[in-house]
Amino acid sequence: MTRFLKVKNLFLFVPMFSFCLPMIVQAQYQNPVSPQVKAPLAKLLESASMSKLVFEDGREAHLVAQIKQPIPIKVQFQIIENSCFPELPLPQCQWTIEAFNLKTAWIWTKHSDSSKINKTLKVKNTQNSTTQEKILEDSNVNITMSSFFSATRPDLIKHYILKCNNYEWLEKLSKTEDMSGFYIPSWSAEQMQTNILTKKNENMSFGQLDSSILKPLMDNQFKLFIHQKLENDLFAGIIPVIDTQTMYYNHKDKACSLQIKTNGNLGNVTEQLEAQKYIETLYVRLPPKINQNLIFINPIENLKYLVKKVPEGTLIEVE
């Protein structure tokens, strides 16, 4: 479990699995209880490519994404079950991926104190005097592939390269219409989580990618492409290092699945990714479907306190 937590922190999975079930269920039953009385501190203004906060006193902050140098990673895995074709060999495989560290934050771009310019905006939230203060700054994640950048920066879409010692399993998957690759109708990963409805810990599928394609490369390798729809979606990527995954497919009239067990031991990759240098800062716009987005989780969380009315007794400080 400890190892898993490390892995979990390493890569933000939501991407392809951009549906985070437990969070969603939890939200279904939340009902705010405190009256909202305080006026918002700032306004959110958005242009085609940027989002900015404008405060009453004239200060401004822009949303940015800061990118560190990517590094390559190799992840070993084994297919441990082929439910429809148990007689086929269960191969050893490897993903080769590139990952990079990404920080998203609101940074001051207009401030009476010039030393604050280009510094991260911090929101300190103290709810009543009895509750502990919460400070929100930036979000810092390690990702592999994000369609958030697909329109502007396709070079930041990092495709995975697959290599196995046997591909008989792959040939049971349907071919794409143009016969250029093999089609994975559905793909999911698993994690031990608390089921919000039962309050019990359960191992569960927690994300799903539909319609990904493995296209052959030279030298007996395959490259993973995610569905065009997802390329346009909020952001997409995968975490191939996650402990257990299942690829689902249909073969004729049978429902089939391939269970995958990965070697999630990645050593000090997290530290390596964080130690890389920032290579650029991009001014960005909040994604349209922000409730799916964990890349921007803290900047989005900040919005709650800055551009909305807040409960009475809540003290919001902005630095």
Added chain:
Amino acid sequence: MKKIFLILLLTTSTFAQEISLSQKIKKLSVTLKGTPPLAKEYQEAQEMLLNKSESEILSLKADEYLASISFQEKFQNHVADLFRLQQTNFLKKNYANTNDSFSQETTFYPAFHLLVRNILKENKPWISLLTDKNYILMNSNQKTNFSPDTTFYKYLDESLFKYDSLDSSYFLDTNYDAYNPTYSIIRVEGKKDDLRLAGVLTTPSFFSRYVTTGVNKNRRRAAAIFNVFLCKDMVASIPVPKEGTDPYKKLGLIGFDQATEEQITNHVKSDLHGSDPQCYKCHRQLDPTGAVFNLSPTIPSSISSPGVLSYVNSEGVFVQKPLRGLGDLGPAISTEADYISCQVRHFWKWTFGENKLLTPDMEKILVNDFNQVQQRPKDFIKKLVSQPEFYNKVTYTEDQLSTIAAFKVIKKCQSCHNENADDIELENIAGINIYELISNLKFENRAKLIKRFYSQITKNKMPPQEAAKDFSESEIQSILKWINKGAPNFKGQKE
């Protein structure tokens, strides 16, 4: 005459008391709306007695209550209970508890609940729970609010989505016309023949409650379908690691109660889960049925997955109906006799209460009634509450209560002890009409069979280890208690 009447009462030992009109209206209101009537309703009813009969008044009140939002909320939550989902807060309660407009505005109803509510509101045939493909999703108008349901259907074609303003008639009646939530509505309008969608099964609530894994292969979901729609008590249970923290994950498979994750994985690898004869009894039912969820581990897939509705029905027949996808489940289940009697039992429980015994004869009559009204929920509920017994205050004796409790548990035994069993031991009460066995004191070998129940339980032979999870301690004790009382029949009579 009085003496004879008293003897009759003592013989039947069931005290049915006629209650007043006010009490009847109260019972009707509490059953259908969850709250007692307003004081003025009693007075109005008394005034109506001048030109209407009592049954006419009760019929009018039933119509009024069945048209209310409170009815939809109450019965929507009954269905949520069936699926072991959380109930949503009644809107009225939200209003009563706070004057805070923000709380009112953000009251959120999940797609599951809204679908059920719409079926009730529109009085659609009950199978719409599995066949209706029109979802209503509450979508936040504000960027910082979370709209949980809207991402769930993201793999479906964009053409199915209709964006709309919130139609408050889904939530309100005239009492709550101030409700102005900060949500708009997204409708997902699946075509009737869309094989990817199946009513309440393809909602975030169902998927979240019945999560799956590569090992589980949607068996938990299949078990929920059997349970809710066919009253087939089956617990989808995978071998759970010893270190697992979920007490409900008591292992149902022989020899795996202390299994580690690694052992389970090895089991899966070597045995292809489900092919073991002991396991196969359940797996042959759960696996093909659950297969329709194959491509949809967390959200509905963009393409459907085939499966087979497979289950041993109450007659012991192994039913197998091919399914092209989830969308075929509803039509396949709707024609099953077990489905109809099962739903009748749910409605009976929701109107008459948990402890009121539904006799097999009454069940037959109600099955006809249910079909007669094209399985429309409001019409059927109206029929149920029109039964004279609905208004009778029935008091059972201790003996009768023990008999009813034992009856329910012994019936469960037949999920293994059925004609389909391949084990001679299991066949000993297979095909026996348990109701007859209990009610008829002259039933052949009654005493012998009951004695056997007692010895099997007290010697810890029954229920066996693999079925123990299906019986609570109090259920097992209820059989012993009934036998210790002399195994009375439903009238409280003993041999």
